[in-house]
Amino acid sequence: MVEEYWVEFLKVDDTSGLGLFTELKNMLTNLELDIDDIRGQGYDNGSNMKGKHKGVQTRLLEINPRAFYTPCDTSEDPKTKSEAESLATHELQNFEFLLGMVIWYKLLHAINTVSKFLQAENMDIDVVISLLEGLLLFLDDYRESGFDKAMVEAKQIANEIGVEANLEKSLTHNGHSDIDGDDLFLELTILKYSLPKETKKAIDVVNYLKRMDGCFPNACVAYRILLTIPVTVASAERSFSKLKLIKTYLRSTMSQDRLNGLAMLSIEKKMLDQLDYGPQISGTALVATTASRLPWPCLRPLRSITAVAGPASPLSRLFHLHRGCHSV
Structure with a gap:
């Protein structure tokens, strides 16, 4: 199962690309996580994050090229036209860029259709609700199964313009690759005939591969990376x-x-x-029982400390007493 968890908020003094990247590295070190194990990264549209020269995503890609970057390009940028021309000139030879264009075209086309109707003067609330519900269903369905269709379409475009789609090369760093391309092709060829009929989502495929206990190692790694890369x-x-x-x-x-x-x-x-709060409640009851049996000289100085600290609940007072008596 692929899970996403929030870790913590960080107080940052240096908000430059270098400063934020340094904080990121220190955070990974404190959590005992290897920066080479990152397979996806996503940030907002700030230049210190997405910058292609000194941004966080660029600095991370210099250390780990397998940390695929997903932009959050939701705000208008006056340089959009210039960047689009540059991308069209230099990035169309990149398969990942083609795949991203296919995905964003499908998503933005559906959103734009509903957005235009919402701006109409004669719109009705019941029709608007129906359109929004349909849009949500489309997004949910695309999140689960749209990537496979986008991959097929991107490969067709790549073949027409002569762009090579090499997943093994993209997942190779310092002479080590996460997968073997030839083995992955053979595994996927067999896998499509062995998957249960009810398997429709990428997460269902991963769960099936886990039950197969290592029969498709390259396919399992590829699907896990697919689910790890942030979509938004x-x-x-x-x-x-x-x-x-x-x-x-x-x-x-x-x-x-x-x-x-x-x-x-x-x-x-x-x-x-x-x-399960049971052990904590039992432990608190044990502390209360122990504190009530302690001699008065042991409790007397601690009561004054609690009084100086200000009003406290009975539970917190017992906790202070318990800790204090151990220090006597």
């Missing part, structure tokens, strides 16, 4: 929406640790719902 950065943007709800004007002096803790509880709420 919407989930990361939603975390900033949570940040605005947590760190308000009245909470402007909140510490970084507390902010990350509250954000984790809010963003990863599904994970929180699965936690």
Whole structure:
């Protein structure tokens, strides 16, 4: 199963491409993650992030060319025409660029169709709701199965203009490749006949490959990378929406640790719902029982400390007493 988790908010003083990339490397080091294991990266449209000379994505690609970059190009840029001409001149020989164009054309065409109707003077609310629901269904379906269709169409275009689609080359760095191209072709040839009929999504294929226990190693790696590459950065943007709800004007002096803790509880709420609080409650009851049996001289200095610290709940007072008595 491929999962996405929020980690934490970072306080950054240097917002240049180099400064942000340094923070990224330090973060990966603290988490004991290897930068060479990254297979996808996605950022907003800031020049310090997407810049092709000194941006974060370029600096990361210099170290790890297999970290495929997914842009979030949702804002208007006065240099769009110039960049489009440059891409048409220099990037059309790149298969990944062709594939990206096919995907974005399908998505933006569907969105543009609905957007034009929403701007009409005689639009009706019931028709608008129906169109929006249809658009959401299209996006959900495209997210699950549209990539395969886009890949076929991109290959047809590549064959017509003479562009080579070499996945093995794209996944090779320092003489090591994640897959073997010839073996992958043979595995996919067999796999398409052995997949269950109900398998329609990429994640279903990965789950099936796991059950096969290593029979299709190259296909398993390729599909895992496919599901790892970020399609959008919407989930990361939603975390900033949570940040605005947590760190308000009245909470402007909140510490970084507390902010990350509250954000984790809010963003990863599904994970929180699965936690078992039984051991914590039992431990708290044990602390309360132990504290009630302690002699008065041990509790006396600690009561004064708690009083100086300000009002506290009975639970927090017992916790302070418990910790303090161990330090006596």
